[in-house]
Amino acid sequence: METIQKINLLKDKKIAVIGGGPGGLMLARLLQMKHADVQVYERDYSQASRVQGAIVDLHYESGLKAMAAAGLMEAFKAGYIPGADRYRVLDPQANILLDEGEQATEAKFGEESFRPEIDRGVLRDILIASLLPGTVVWDSQFSAMEQEGELWKIHFRNGNTATADIVIGSDGYRSQVRGYLTDITPLYSGAMIIQGEIEDPELACQEMHSLVNQANLMAMGAGATIAAQPRGDGGLTFYAASLYPENWAAANGIDFSRPEEVRTYLKEHFAAWNPVFFTLFEACRGFILRPLNYFPFEQEWESRDNLTLLGDAAHLMPPNGEGVNLALLDALDLSECLTSGGFGDLKQAISVYEKIMLERSAELCRETVEGIADFAAPSDESVREFIKMFTVDRSLS
Ligand SMILES: Cc1cc2nc3c(=O)[nH]c(=O)nc-3n(C[C@H](O)[C@H](O)[C@H](O)COP(=O)(O)OP(=O)(O)OC[C@H]3O[C@@H](n4cnc5c(N)ncnc54)[C@H](O)[C@@H]3O)c2cc1C
Numbered sequence: 001m002e003t004i005q006k007i008n009l010l011k012d013k014k015i016a017v018i019g020g021g022p023g024g025l026m027l028a029r030l031l032q033m034k035h036a037d038v039q040v041y042e043r044d045y046s047q048a049s050r051v052q053g054a055i056v057d058l059h060y061e062s063g064l065k066a067m068a069a070a071g072l073m074e075a076f077k078a079g080y081i082p083g084a085d086r087y088r089v090l091d092p093q094a095n096i097l098l099d100e101g102e103q104a105t106e107a108k109f110g111e112e113s114f115r116p117e118i119d120r121g122v123l124r125d126i127l128i129a130s131l132l133p134g135t136v137v138w139d140s141q142f143s144a145m146e147q148e149g150e151l152w153k154i155h156f157r158n159g160n161t162a163t164a165d166i167v168i169g170s171d172g173y174r175s176q177v178r179g180y181l182t183d184i185t186p187l188y189s190g191a192m193i194i195q196g197e198i199e200d201p202e203l204a205c206q207e208m209h210s211l212v213n214q215a216n217l218m219a220m221g222a223g224a225t226i227a228a229q230p231r232g233d234g235g236l237t238f239y240a241a242s243l244y245p246e247n248w249a250a251a252n253g254i255d256f257s258r259p260e261e262v263r264t265y266l267k268e269h270f271a272a273w274n275p276v277f278f279t280l281f282e283a284c285r286g287f288i289l290r291p292l293n294y295f296p297f298e299q300e301w302e303s304r305d306n307l308t309l310l311g312d313a314a315h316l317m318p319p320n321g322e323g324v325n326l327a328l329l330d331a332l333d334l335s336e337c338l339t340s341g342g343f344g345d346l347k348q349a350i351s352v353y354e355k356i357m358l359e360r361s362a363e364l365c366r367e368t369v370e371g372i373a374d375f376a377a378p379s380d381e382s383v384r385e386f387i388k389m390f391t392v393d394r395s396l397s
Pocket residue numbers: 018019020021022023024041042043044055056057140141142143170171172173174175176193195239290310311312313319320321322323324325326327
């Protein structure tokens with residue numbers, strides 16, 4: 001019988017993962033499980049230096065699949081927030097249109113429709129704890145790299161350098177690594193969000209805190225959406241989304257470093273809404289304007305044998321609840337291509353991974369961009385469709 005020789009593509013190779021978000025950390029974990037030599041270079045000064053944002057829900061066929069492959073389901077089950085996957089949908093007058101908290105059905109682990117929510121910081125801590133000590137090199141903001149023979153020489157903003165045989169860019173939506181692989185730049189989706197963080201919602205905006213009720217709140221209609229989500233540390237994140245012309249960020253005349261100017265704008269913009277939403281704006285001490293950009297649906301580049309991308313760095317798209325899940329699934333697919341022993345060389349393994357990753361993300365990105373108005377300027381019809389999607393999806397289990 002013919003024996004198939006498995007090739008260890010990572011033997012004696014040093015891998016540098018640039019960016020310690022969910023995608024980069026998951027890749028490091030999966031590669032270390034196969035005894036690969038990996039470092040993660042992360043811009044943040046330390047593990048605790050930045051609040052990671054609100055909750056994210058992991059999906060059965062992507063995020064949870066990667067967590068299971070990484071042997072981290074028990075840690076996930078200990079850290080997720082039961083009940084936070086429930087949605088409450090309001091209209092602009094704060095009438096409740098859908099309240100999953102009142103529905104009796106309860107999905108469970110192992111059921112495809114169950115999308116448990118976890119605080120981003122808790123997810124990051126779980127991934128970091130799964131790595132060998134010293135894997136993450138903090139305060140390492142990538143600035144440039146060049147080839148020195150077979151190796152990449154990587155430069156960080158703090159003056160340090162590192163070398164690696166293979167570089168993986170998982171440095172998010174403003175990836176600096178991406179430019180070494182492709183010059184395809186992002187496009188504007190037509191929508192922007194104004195994001196706010198509230199540290200003590202229980203005190204600062206009690207009524208909204210009760211309305212959110214430790215779940216996902218979406219208030220939709222009249223040309224805008226307000227979404228609010230709890231954070232694991234008791235804080236609250238909210239997003240106010242609308243359609244804007246591309247030059248609005250430069251032309252709006254609002255100084256986003258002055259919260260009072262943003263509050264005045266938001267109260268005018270949401271003047272027809274129930275004033276209970278204004279309590280979010282009042283309680284927020286700092287706002288961020290985020291134009292929602294995406295990489296074109298059809299992306300092509302020449303695969304290389306020592307460089308690739310994953311997550312937002314590869315396929316940024318407007319928020320659709322899939323971004324973290326895709327980053328985790330990319331990490332799983334890339335680790336499998338690199339370590340399965342099924343490919344003759346690194347270039348072949350990376351090009352198969354890139355094909356899978358780009359095809360799947362193109363499809364989702366197209367749906368999201370084509371439906372951007374349903375999110376940022378929903379009509380009554382699109383709100384009805386949104387609610388229907390939840391009721392149908394959840395009843396499938
Ligand atoms: C408002 C909003 C809401 C969202 N909600 C959801 C949601 O509910 N569910 C969901 O699945 N997705 C959501 N997403 C999308 C999701 O956040 C991203 O898709 C996901 O975080 C991508 O993971 P990543 O690992 O590719 O990159 P990131 O999470 O962006 O991580 C990149 C990491 O790289 C680091 N870094 C950046 N530049 C450098 C550098 N030069 N050198 C070194 N390190 C660097 C960063 O500090 C960061 O730690 C949302 C996005 C937005 C904007």
